[in-house]
Amino acid sequence: MEEKPVMKTVGDLLLTKLGKKDMSVETMSQLAGLSRAGGYKLIRNQGNTTQDTLLRVAFVLEFTVEETQTLLKSGHCAPLTAARLRDRAIIYGLKNRLSLGEMDSVLAEYRLLLLVPLTK
Numbered sequence: 001m002e003e004k005p006v007m008k009t010v011g012d013l014l015l016t017k018l019g020k021k022d023m024s025v026e027t028m029s030q031l032a033g034l035s036r037a038g039g040y041k042l043i044r045n046q047g048n049t050t051q052d053t054l055l056r057v058a059f060v061l062e063f064t065v066e067e068t069q070t071l072l073k074s075g076h077c078a079p080l081t082a083a084r085l086r087d088r089a090i091i092y093g094l095k096n097r098l099s100l101g102e103m104d105s106v107l108a109e110y111r112l113l114l115l116v117p118l119t120k
Contacts, residue, residue: 010054010075011043017061031100032056033116051077055090056115059100065091086112 018028029039033056041047042057054075058068069079080087089110093103104114 008070008074009045010049010071011045013067013071013074014043014057014061017063017067021061023061028057028060031060049075049077051075052115056100058094059098059103059115062097063094065094068094085110090115 014028018025025039025043026036028034029036032039032053034042034053038053042049042053051072054071054077055068058071063071065080072079080091082088082091086107089106089112090103092098093106098106100116104116107114
């Protein structure tokens with residue numbers, strides 16, 4: 001009987017990428033607009049994770065489209081799909097290695113929901 005491969009957790013995926021980029025959890029959290037505690041909760045697979053949180057981290061850590069889809073699946077979030085305009089824009093941003101700020105500029109241009117919430 002063939003065993004199914006074990007799906008990596010969000011924490012596993014992030015730690016692997018953090019190691020490759022030689023980036024700390026604190027730096028990732030700050031760049032992704034997360035609190036320090038929020039970044040560590042992601043690494044420890046604690047709490048509910050939103051699609052936008054994972055997408056912000058994916059841009060900060062320069063995930064590919066495929067890596068991002070895996071990250072979303074591991075976080076039990078909806079995958080990106082070409083059926084939604086916002087998702088198409090995000091896929092474009094990932095493929096073209098846009099920064100998180102550049103991605104939000106594209107989303108703003110099309111009057112789509114930003115990845116980084118505006119602070120008051």
